[in-house]
Amino acid sequence: MQRKTLSTKTQFFLTLFLVLGIWFLLFLAKNNASEYVILILNLIAINVIFATTLTFINGITGIFSLGHAGFIAIGAYVSSLLTLPIEQKEMSFLIKPLIYPLNKVEMSFFPACIIAGLVSALFGYIVAAPSLRLIGDYLAIATLGLGETIRIIANNTWSITNGALGLKAIPPYTNLWWTWGWAFVTVLVIASLVKSSYGRALKAIREDSLAAKAMGINVFSHQVMSFVLGSFFAGIGGALWAHLITTIDPKSFMFVKTFEILIMTVLGGLGSISGAIIGAAIYTVGLEFLRVLEAPFSIGSITFPGIPGMRMVVLSLLLILLMLFWRRGIMGRRELSWNGLYNFLRRIRFSSRGDRA
C-alpha cells in the first residue's frame, strides 16, 4: 500500500477545525469546570510552552542547555515588576525601595509579557555568546551555572527583585485564553521554523556541526538564534506562570524547574515538538495523580501517614528508567501530522479488509 498525502488545503482546514475544537472545549471548561481543573489546564499550557522551547534548544538544535529555569525567572520577574500596582510595590519592598523607573510603572498584561520575553531573549543572547563556544557536557555545565547565577543575582539585588522575600500579590491576570493562546503561538512559530530551511539547518547542526559548517551553514549564528528564540518564549512562559501562582521568589527557579521540564521533553521524545506537547500534558496530569503517594492512606483499620517527597522520588526514578529502557520517548524524533494520521487510518481499514478476504 503506498502512502497518500493530503492536499495542503485539507491539512489547513483540519488544523483549523482542531484549533476551533480545542477553543470550544476550553470555552466549556471556563464556564463549567472547577477551579482546580482550570488551574491544571493552565499549567498544561504553560508547561507546553516550557517543554516546546527546551525541545527546540536541546532536541532540535542539539545545544544541551540546562539554564532554562534562569530564563523563566527573568520572564517572571520582569513581567511581575511591570504589572504590580504601585502601592503594592511600596508595601512589598521593605528592605530597600524599588529603583526609579520600575517604582512608577504599572502596565497591562500583554505589553508586560512581550517586554518580559524580550528581556529574557536579550539575556539569552548575552548568555549564548560565550557559552556556545563550548560543546557537549561543558555547555551543559556552563548553562547550568548561568541559570543558577541568574537566581543568585535575583536573591541578592534587593532594590530590584526584593531579594529572598520575592514578590507577592502579583495580579492574577493569567487565564485560559492567555495560556493557551501563547502556547498556540509558541508551537506555531517553533513548528513552522522547524519545517523551514532554517529548521533543517538546525537539525544538520545537531547531527554533525562540523559537517554542517562544511556545507556552508553558519553554525554559531544559527545556534544563537535558536537559543534567543527559545529564551524569548521561555520568558513569556515565566510571565504567565508568575501571574498564575501570584507569588514568586528565587527559590521557585532552582535547578529542579529545569529538571521537571527535562523530564517532560525526554518523556515526549527529545527532538519532537508534538512529543514535547504530549510529554508536558502527561507530566502535568500525572504529577497530580501522584499526589496519592503523599496523602495518608489506610489499609483496613491502620492509617499510614503520607510520605512527603515521595512524588519526586518516583519522578526521578521515572527519568532514569526512561533513559535506560525507553530512550526514544513517546514520539522519538517523529512528529504527529495529518498525513501520518490519514495513512494510519487507511492502513487500519485496509488490514481489516484484508482479514475479511
Place this chain on the structure above:
Amino acid sequence: MNMQTFLQHFINALSLGGIYALIAIGYTMVYGILRLINFAHGDVFTYGIYFAFYAVVAFFFPWWMAFIFSIFVTALLGAAIERVAYRPLRNAPRISALITAIGVSFFLENFAIVAFGGRAKSFNPQTGIYPTTFLKMLRFGNIRVPLLTFLTLGVVALVLIVLLWIVYHTKVGMAMRAISKDITATRLMGVNADRIVSFTFMIGSGLAAIGGILWAMKYPQIYPFTGMIPGLKAFIAAVVGGIGSIQGAMIGGFTLGVAEIMIVAFFPSWAGYKDAFAYAILLVMLLFRPTGILGVDVPEKV
C-alpha cells in the same frame, strides 16, 4: 587587611580547598576514563556523611569505625550506581548518560528526604559523633588554626600520594590509563574494563565520603541537599584544574577554595554572591583555556 587576618583567612581557605580537591578527584577520575560527568557525585558525598552519622547514632559504632564503615559503604554505593545506571548506557549518546546522571542525582536527593527526613541533623562532637579534640585550636603567634585543618591537609596529601602510586605504578592504574585512551582496544587487550570502571567509581566515592566527613566536621549541619553546592563547585574545580588529571583536581580544588574565601574576605559586601564566583571562574576558564590548568588538548574527531 593586615598580615595576620590574611593568614587566618588563607588557612581557612586551605581546609575548604582540600575538601573540594577530595571531591574533585572523584569527578576527574570518572570523567577521565568514561567522559561522563557524574552529576550524582555530590549526592554520594551527602550519603557518605549520613552513613557515618547513622553508624554512630543508630548502630553505636565508635567514631573511627563509623568513618571507615562510611567510606566502604559509600564506595559500594558509587559502584552500585555505576552498575545500575551508567553501565547500560556505555554505548549510548553521551547526552543520554548525562541526563541519567542528573536523574540519579535527583533520585538520591529525594530518597534522602524520604529516608532520612528533610530536617537538618547536627553533626557536632557534643552528640559524641567524633571526639572534640579535632576542633581544638592550635595557636601560632596570633593565628588560630583548628586541628581539623591539619587533618584535612594531611588526608589530602596522603590521598594524592596513594592515588598517584595507584595510577602510575600498578597494573590497575595502567588499565585505567589505557581505558581513558580507548576502551575498546583495552578490552581487546584482555583487560576486564567493567571491573576497572567499578574500581574507579569505588575510589571516587570513597574519597567523596572522606571529603563529606571532613565537611560535616567543618559545617556541622547535614540535610539531604548538603552535597549539591560543594559537588558543583568540586566539579568546577576539576574543570579548572584540567579534567582527567588528578594533580589538576588538587590544584583546581585549592584554587577554588582560596578564591572563594579570599573574595569574600576582601569584599564582605559580595558575600551573597559567594556561590556565583565559582561559575564566573568556570566560565572565564572555559573561554580562555577550556582544557584547564593541567589538561591535555583532545582534538575533536571528524
